[in-house]
Amino acid sequence: MRVCRRATFNSAHRLYRKDWSDEKNQEIFGKCNNKNYHGHNYTLEVWVSGKVNEETGYLIDLKIVKDLIKDEIIERFDHRNLNLDCIEFENLNPTAENIVMVSWNLLRSKLDKSFGLSIKLWETENNIVEYDGN
Ligand code: NI
Numbered sequence: 001m002r003v004c005r006r007a008t009f010n011s012a013h014r015l016y017r018k019d020w021s022d023e024k025n026q027e028i029f030g031k032c033n034n035k036n037y038h039g040h041n042y043t044l045e046v047w048v049s050g051k052v053n054e055e056t057g058y059l060i061d062l063k064i065v066k067d068l069i070k071d072e073i074i075e076r077f078d079h080r081n082l083n084l085d086c087i088e089f090e091n092l093n094p095t096a097e098n099i100v101m102v103s104w105n106l107l108r109s110k111l112d113k114s115f116g117l118s119i120k121l122w123e124t125e126n127n128i129v130e131y132d133g134n
């Protein structure tokens with residue numbers, strides 16, 4: 001059994017590596033390397049797995065998941081420039097893959113160990129990444 005809480009946030013980023021030349025960054029990241037940054041409306045799906053509690057009928061109270069997402073993800077990344085404002089990406093390229101891994105680690109550290117956790121992140125309507133620790 002899995003339950004899901006959805007959330008959205010808006011962030012700016014630029015894909016590039018400080019240790020690469022301008023030419024190599026442009027070759028690999030193209031438009032995403034725009035030096036003045038660009039934005040995305042991200043959608044996050046946080047899927048929690050486990051057993052349904054017989055007393056409550058809940059797998060987990062989704063209010064708990066909602067608050068975790070707000071405290072750990074939204075407060076950190078919403079209306080921020082990921083490269084400039086977020087310590088997590090100071091030396092980590094803020095690709096969708098890295099954003100979902102950072103988000104998973106943040107939530108995993110706060111979620112009771114009895115639950116499984118998988119996160120999906122939509123960077124655009126058509127580009128989606130998923131991470132469950134692997
Ligand atoms: Ni982008």
